[in-house]
Amino acid sequence: MSELFKYTASEWSAIQLSLSVALICAVITLPLAIAVGWFLARKKFFGKSVVEGIIHLPLVLPPITTGYLLLLVFGNRGFIGKFFYEVFGIQIAFSFYAAVIAAIFVSFPLVTRSIRLSIELVDQKLEEAARTLGASNLRVFFTITLPLALPGVISGFILSFARSLGEFGATISFAGNIEGKTQTLPLAIFSEMQVPGQEASTMRLVVVSVILSLLAMIAAEFLNRRVIKSKTA
Amino acid sequence: MKFRHWLKLLFMKKLIFCFLVIVMTFACTNKNKSQQTELLVFSGAGLTNVVTELAEIYEAENDIDIKLNFASSGTLARQIEQGAQPSVYISANEKWVDYLINLDLVVPESKEKVVGTSMAVIVPSDSETDAITFLDHFPSQFKGRLSIGDPKHVPAGDYAWKAIESGGYAEALTDRILPAKDVRSALMVVELGEVEMGIVYKTDVLKSKKVKIVSIVPDDLHPPIGFYASILKNKNNEQTKLFYNFLTSKEAKDIWIKHGFNIE
Numbered sequence: 001m002s003e004l005f006k007y008t009a010s011e012w013s014a015i016q017l018s019l020s021v022a023l024i025c026a027v028i029t030l031p032l033a034i035a036v037g038w039f040l041a042r043k044k045f046f047g048k049s050v051v052e053g054i055i056h057l058p059l060v061l062p063p064i065t066t067g068y069l070l071l072l073v074f075g076n077r078g079f080i081g082k083f084f085y086e087v088f089g090i091q092i093a094f095s096f097y098a099a100v101i102a103a104i105f106v107s108f109p110l111v112t113r114s115i116r117l118s119i120e121l122v123d124q125k126l127e128e129a130a131r132t133l134g135a136s137n138l139r140v141f142f143t144i145t146l147p148l149a150l151p152g153v154i155s156g157f158i159l160s161f162a163r164s165l166g167e168f169g170a171t172i173s174f175a176g177n178i179e180g181k182t183q184t185l186p187l188a189i190f191s192e193m194q195v196p197g198q199e200a201s202t203m204r205l206v207v208v209s210v211i212l213s214l215l216a217m218i219a220a221e222f223l224n225r226r227v228i229k230s231k232t233a
Numbered sequence: 234m235k236f237r238h239w240l241k242l243l244f245m246k247k248l249i250f251c252f253l254v255i256v257m258t259f260a261c262t263n264k265n266k267s268q269q270t271e272l273l274v275f276s277g278a279g280l281t282n283v284v285t286e287l288a289e290i291y292e293a294e295n296d297i298d299i300k301l302n303f304a305s306s307g308t309l310a311r312q313i314e315q316g317a318q319p320s321v322y323i324s325a326n327e328k329w330v331d332y333l334i335n336l337d338l339v340v341p342e343s344k345e346k347v348v349g350t351s352m353a354v355i356v357p358s359d360s361e362t363d364a365i366t367f368l369d370h371f372p373s374q375f376k377g378r379l380s381i382g383d384p385k386h387v388p389a390g391d392y393a394w395k396a397i398e399s400g401g402y403a404e405a406l407t408d409r410i411l412p413a414k415d416v417r418s419a420l421m422v423v424e425l426g427e428v429e430m431g432i433v434y435k436t437d438v439l440k441s442k443k444v445k446i447v448s449i450v451p452d453d454l455h456p457p458i459g460f461y462a463s464i465l466k467n468k469n470n471e472q473t474k475l476f477y478n479f480l481t482s483k484e485a486k487d488i489w490i491k492h493g494f495n496i497e
Binding site: 077093094172176177178191194197 | 413
């Protein structure tokens with residue numbers, strides 16, 4: 001039983017790495033998703049359904065396909081990866097950045113969806129009223145639209161955090177499985193599962209994984225309730 | 234309005250009926266298929282091409298359906314430990330067969346070395362490097378990481394790491410390894426040009442036009458490489474033995490050699 005609580009250094013590093021990848025991913029994804037979510041909720045333009053389809057693609061693509069495509073684009077020979085490699089000497093694939101990029105791509109549609117839906121629910125008459133009182137578009141957005149859409153924004157943030165914690169397929173093909181660098185929690189669990197006779201270690205990581213995901217969901221629920229309360233009060 | 238409603242209902246009924254017919258057809262054909270004998274073979278990823286070809290030949294000559302599962306030998310051993318039921322298991326080292334023998338899952342007498350191969354240092358085809366000597370400051374021959382199988386469960390990675398240790402490069406390379414989930418993934422990373430060098434089986438390279446061999450790792454730097462076939466206890470029947478014997482038959486020998494493996 002005591003074996004269940006003896007975390008090794010590499011297991012700790014996998015846990016820390018997962019948390020930092022998830023946090024950085026959620027922080028980067030949020031503003032992008034707010035911008036795109038607002039755009040999709042409020043604007044009509046030619047080819048909108050195609051754009052929506054592309055944005056939502058990682059949601060339905062097998063993550064390993066997403067990872068392979070990322071590798072083709074951001075790899076040393078891909079058109080973006082080549083630029084970074086030759087100009088700055090930065091190798092994106094199989095690095096910490098790759099783990100973050102994979103997480104961003106996979107969680108982006110989820111966050112955008114959540115934010116877009118809550119922006120669509122904001123009463124546009126309120127925005128117009130603010131505008132007639134002389135508020136600029138930017139001011140309307142930050143003082144009317146965004147606060148009213150806050151529940152969606154918060155749940156989007158937590159969704160992106162939780163989805164990144166669980167990201168596996170795109171990460172293993174694009175970021176690899178390097179201990180202490182790109183080996184996040186799910187990858188560490190996968191590695192332990194491959195090696196016969198490592199049940200205790202697998203179980204330790206699984207316990208952490210379940211607890212972290214559960215905490216994220218509870219936090220989302222808690223924040224959501226607070227927002228609703230403060231609004232009705 | 235009422236008529237249309239009725240029509241809709243009729244259409245729905247037809248749709249459901251069609252669906253049922255399709256499902257039933259599939260269910261029935263599946264039943265017929267399972268009457269044909271099936272043989273499940275688990276094999277280390279390094280044998281992907283050769284075992285696929287062997288299975289095709291065997292299928293053509295016998296009325297049997299061979300299903301193949303390729304992954305790292307450690308992964309397969311773990312799957313068998315957890316209840317997977319192949320008839321034949323081919324591992325790229327002795328270790329994982331012995332592991333299953335200890336768990337009483339494999340017939341101990343069936344463990345047999347089928348073929349061997351060597352480890353090769355590879356680079357992308359368009360690389361300027363043409364030939365290197367493994368024992369001549371290997372870590373300084375490339376920048377960045379070295380692609381090998383994950384030594385924990387991929388035998389090819391284990392052999393590669395043992396050679397690195399014997400060469401005295403362990404300290405210099407310990408933070409420069411890019412571990413892959415099986416030997417073919419290690420090969421793919423070099424094919425894509427993501428790393429400058431990798432160490433895989435010499436026999437993996439024969440099929441790939443995107444990489445070239447720049448050095449063969451001296452065989453005395455790692456334990457002898459052997460692919461071991463074995464029979465699972467639960468599947469120790471005539472069908473299994475026939476295929477198992479086929480792997481070491483004269484006919485199969487030519488195929489193994491064609492794919493670059495050595496037979497002792």
